[in-house]
Structures are given as structure tokens and as C-alpha cells.
Amino acid sequence: MDFTFTEEQVMLRDMVKKFADNEVRPLARQIDKEQNADLIKQILKKGAELGLTGIPFPEAYGGSGMGEMGYCILLEELSYACASTTVTFGAHMGLAGMSIFIGGNETQKQKYLTALARGEKIGAYALTEPGAGSDAANLQLSARKEGGHYVLNGTKLWITNGDIADIIVVYASTDAKLKARGGITAFIVETPTTGFTANRIHDKMGLRGSATAELVFQDVRVPEENVLGTVGRGFMIAMETLDESRLSLAAGCLGAAKELMSMSADFAKKRVAFGAPIASFQAIQWMLAEMAAEIYQMESIIYRTAWLFDQGKKIPREGAICKLFCSEALDRIVDKAVQIHGGNGFMGEHPVERFYRDSRINRIFEGTNEIQRIVIAEDILKKGGY
Ligand SMILES: Cc1cc2nc3c(=O)[nH]c(=O)nc-3n(C[C@H](O)[C@H](O)[C@H](O)COP(=O)(O)OP(=O)(O)OC[C@H]3O[C@@H](n4cnc5c(N)ncnc54)[C@H](O)[C@@H]3O)c2cc1C
Numbered sequence: 001m002d003f004t005f006t007e008e009q010v011m012l013r014d015m016v017k018k019f020a021d022n023e024v025r026p027l028a029r030q031i032d033k034e035q036n037a038d039l040i041k042q043i044l045k046k047g048a049e050l051g052l053t054g055i056p057f058p059e060a061y062g063g064s065g066m067g068e069m070g071y072c073i074l075l076e077e078l079s080y081a082c083a084s085t086t087v088t089f090g091a092h093m094g095l096a097g098m099s100i101f102i103g104g105n106e107t108q109k110q111k112y113l114t115a116l117a118r119g120e121k122i123g124a125y126a127l128t129e130p131g132a133g134s135d136a137a138n139l140q141l142s143a144r145k146e147g148g149h150y151v152l153n154g155t156k157l158w159i160t161n162g163d164i165a166d167i168i169v170v171y172a173s174t175d176a177k178l179k180a181r182g183g184i185t186a187f188i189v190e191t192p193t194t195g196f197t198a199n200r201i202h203d204k205m206g207l208r209g210s211a212t213a214e215l216v217f218q219d220v221r222v223p224e225e226n227v228l229g230t231v232g233r234g235f236m237i238a239m240e241t242l243d244e245s246r247l248s249l250a251a252g253c254l255g256a257a258k259e260l261m262s263m264s265a266d267f268a269k270k271r272v273a274f275g276a277p278i279a280s281f282q283a284i285q286w287m288l289a290e291m292a293a294e295i296y297q298m299e300s301i302i303y304r305t306a307w308l309f310d311q312g313k314k315i316p317r318e319g320a321i322c323k324l325f326c327s328e329a330l331d332r333i334v335d336k337a338v339q340i341h342g343g344n345g346f347m348g349e350h351p352v353e354r355f356y357r358d359s360r361i362n363r364i365f366e367g368t369n370e371i372q373r374i375v376i377a378e379d380i381l382k383k384g385g386y
Contacts, residue, residue: 003303005073012055012070016077019050028082031209032354035202040088040209041122041164048119053093057101061109062117067310068244072251072302079255083358084209086252091160091210092116094245096123099169102244103186103229103237112167112188124165126156126215127238134371136171137180137235141217143172143187150174150187150227152195152220158365162213163198166191170217171234184235186228195220206357239316246319246366247305250326253362254298256355257330260337261291263352267341278340287336294329301325317379324372327362334359 005013023046031039047053056071057063064070071094078086097116100108115121132139141154152172162168168189175183189196195218204212228237265288268279278284305318334356338345345352363369 005069008066009069009073012066013073013077015050016052016074017080019047019052020077020081023047024078024085025081028085028209028351029349029354031082031084033208033348035208037084037088037164037200037209037211040085040211043085044088044092044122045119047089053089053119054117056093057097057113057117061101062114068247068306069303069310071248072306075248075251076255076258076302079252080259082209083252083256083355084207086255087160087207087210090245090248090252091125092123092165094248095125095160095241096165096167096169098244099125099186099228099237099241100188102240103233104188105229107225108188108228116167121166122161122164124159124161124168125241126159126162126168126170128157128159130155130157134368136238137184139171139173139184141170141172142176143174143185143222145174145224146221148224149221150185150224152187152189152217152222154217156215156217158201159213159215161211162215163200164211168215169228170215171238174231174234178232180235182232184238185231186234186237187222188226188228189220189222190226193220206354206359206361208357240314242366243314243316243319244309246323246372247302247309247315249362249366250298250302250322251306253326253330253359254295254302256359257291257295257298257326257333260333260352260355261288261295264288264291264337264340267344271342284340287340291333291336294333298326298329317376317383320367320372320375320379323362323366324369324376327359327369330359330362 023043027039051064054063055066055074056068059065075086097113100113116123127136129139143150143152170187170189171184172187173183174185197216199214201212268284269277271278301322305315305322309315337352338356341352344350
């Protein structure tokens with residue numbers, strides 16, 4: 001076993017680190033305070049110039065061919081600086097791009113995936129609805145065939161990049177009786193288009209700079225050739241996409257966790273109480289040690305799973321384990337980071353406060369952690385242990 005990054009991966013990591021330090025970190029507070037998704041849009045465009053929007057995809061589709069390992073490196077490094085930015089990149093590539101990569105035919109990949117990978121267009125993935133979150137198979141947005149088109153009617157909710165995207169992968173019901181077993185179809189919807197409205201949702205607890213939107217479809221006509229792959233395959237595409245994106249979500253948790261540990265160690269060395277730096281107190285040292293132990297576990301399972309994915313293995317259990325473990329580990333770590341910072345950690349001018357608010361979503365989106373436990377248990381019961 002060789003656990004070292006290749007020369008190419010090290011170069012990518014260094015490049016993204018520089019990009020995050022120069023282009024993202026200085027804006028992170030402003031992005032959060034102003035809920036400013038336009039700033040992130042500019043960052044995405046700058047990232048595209050460096051090839052960052054196509055990291056996981058093959059060169060044939062405008063990507064860099066650096067696979068899941070490269071993609072996890074990208075999201076880890078971005079997360080040191082700004083979770084809102086990481087999630088914007090994640091929805092664009094890991095959700096929208098990956099859906100097309102997994103489910104699309106050659107023409108669709110050439111046309112849409114290439115535009116996403118080059119950053120010429122922004123992508124979003126629309127599965128969740130007001131009445132269908134965890135129970136995604138119960139989605140109600142309907143697609144009715146009319147000649148050479150499908151007509152879409154319904155509402156999607158909390159869609160990341162929903163109002164800044166040019167290409168939205170929309171999951172719709174084409175047969176209400178069949179549901180997940182052939183009744184759901186994915187469509188590539190280009191925006192703006194007649195009958196489509198996107199309404200930005202403000203005042204989130206965290207990720208305040210990422211664009212989250214409600215999407216309303218009123219008789220939106222989508223040409224037949226924009227059925228992603230084949231009719232009835234949508235639910236499978238949605239779930240396979242999530243297997244991968246849950247892993248990359250975990251990589252985002254890892255970057256945030258490492259940043260929090262560094263911030264906490266630096267603070268503990270400088271902050272003096274009872275005549276000594278608080279770093280000299282065992283209570284503080286134990287918190288740092290526990291952070292490091294969790295980070296080591298996070299890093300180990302993420303890059304092992306990314307390697308598996310790049311070997312062509314399906315990762316429903318492993319992706320869910322990474323998401324479950326890393327999002328919960330990050331919550332424990334961010335809580336300790338606030339504690340080590342004392343009152344400073346509660347104040348808006350300190351980044352720890354933003355990390356605390358941004359971290360919480362990871363246990364909710366891309367399938368709640370209760371759903372991850374169900375996915376893992378079902379896989380064990382179906383296939384057995386290791
Ligand atoms: C900021 C943000 C960004 C998002 N981005 C996107 C996006 O880009 N695209 C997209 O499609 N969606 C997106 N979502 C939606 C997200 O994926 C859903 O919120 C999530 O899947 C949970 O659905 P829900 O909120 O409807 O919760 P519900 O399904 O209503 O669940 C409520 C609670 O019940 C629990 N629960 C439900 N069913 C079970 C069960 N069988 N067993 C045990 N417990 C259960 C859940 O775990 C949870 O604790 C986003 C959400 C947010 C907040």
C-alpha cells in the first residue's frame with residue numbers, strides 16, 4: 001500500500017491552497033456577512049481559469065482527469081477558507097456534473113458536462129421538494145410527454161446554486177405508480193426558460209454566502225433529447241451521484257476540521273490565563289489531541305474511499321460512512337474549537353464562529369445522517385460484513 005499523493009496530486013494541492021489563500025480566504029467573512037453569492041460566482045470563474053471546475057472529469061469532457069482523489073483534494077483545500085465556496089463548487093461539479101457524467105449519453109456529456117467542467121456554465125442538482133426530502137422517491141414534480149417535449153410542473157426546494165445555475169439536473173416523476181422503480185427521470189434543464197422561476201432563500205444558519213433557491217416549474221418545456229440517459233433511470237442516477245458527493249462532502253469536513261485545529265492550537269499558545277498560556281493546561285491539550293485523532297481517522301477513510309472510487313468500485317456503503325463519520329467528527333471538533341477560544345469563539349469577527357454555523361448543515365444535506373445509517377445498515381444486511 002502506498003498512501004502518498006502523486007507528484008501531480010501534490011501540485012494540485014499546492015495550487016488550490018494558494019488559490020484558497022489568495023482568492024477565497026480574504027473574502028470569506030464578506031461572503032458570509034453579505035450573503036453574497038455573486039462574490040462566489042466570481043471565485044468559481046477564477047477557479048475555472050485554473051481548471052479547478054473540471055478536476056474529477058476526463059480530459060475528453062473538458063476536465064483535468066484527476067478523478068475523485070483530485071476532487072477530494074480540491075474540496076479539502078477550499079474548506080480551509082470558506083464553506084460557502086466549497087458547497088458552491090460541490091453542487092456544480094459533484095452533483096450537477098457528476099449526474100451527467102454518470103447518467104448522460106455521449107452527446108449530453110460533450111455538450112453539457114464539458115461546459116460545466118470548463119466553468120463556462122454553472123450547474124445545480126434539483127432533487128428535494130417541499131414534501132420530499134429524505135423520502136426523495138416520493139417527489140411530485142411531474143414530467144408529461146407532449147410530442148417531442150416533456151412538460152415539467154412542480155416545485156424544488158433548497159437547491160444549491162439554483163438561481164445562479166445555467167444547467168440544472170431536475171429529477172421528475174414520469175410514472176407516479178412506479179416511483180423509484182422506473183418512475184423517476186432526470187432532465188437537463190437550461191435556464192432561463194419560459195415558465196421557470198428561481199427564488200433565492202436568505203437567512204440560513206450557515207453557508208450564508210452560497211445561493212440556495214426554491215425553483216418553480218410551470219409548464220416548462222424540455223426537449224426529449226434532454227432526458228438524462230433514459231426514461232425511468234433517474235432515481236438510480238440521483239442515488240449514484242449522492243454516493244460520490246457524500247464522499248466529497250466528507251473531504252470538505254476534513255479541510256474545515258484541520259483549519260479549526262490549527263486555529264485552536266495557535267490561539268491556545270497565545271492566550272494567557274492564570275499567568276500561563278492556556279496551551280499549558282491539560283484540559284486544552286486533551287481537546288487538541290482528540291481533534292487530531294479524529295482528523296487522522298477522517299483523512300484515512302476519505303482518501304481510501306476516493307482511491308476505491310477511482311478504481312471503478314461502487315461506494316454506497318463507504319460514501320455513507322465517510323459522510324456520517326466526518327460530519328459528526330467535524331461537529332465535535334468545531335465545538336471544541338469554540339470552547340478553546342472562549343468568548344472570542346462566540347464573536348462574529350472570529351472565523352471560528354462562522355465555522356461553527358457552517359458545520360451544522362453537513363449532518364443534514366445530501367441525505368441526513370439518519371438516512372446514512374439506513375443506507376449503511378441496508379448494505380450490511382444485503383451483502384454482509386467486510
Ligand atoms: C443549505 C441546503 C442546501 C441544500 N442543497 C440541496 C441541493 O442542492 N439539491 C437538493 O436536491 N437538495 C438540497 N438540499 C436538501 C437536503 O438534501 C434535504 O434537506 C435533506 O435531504 C433532508 O430532507 P428534509 O430537510 O426534507 O428533512 P426530512 O426528510 O423532513 O427529515 C426530517 C427529520 O426526520 C428524519 N427522518 C426522515 N425519514 C427518516 C427515517 N426513515 N428514519 C429515521 N429518520 C428519518 C431525518 O433524518 C430528519 O432528522 C439542501 C438543503 C439545505 C438546508
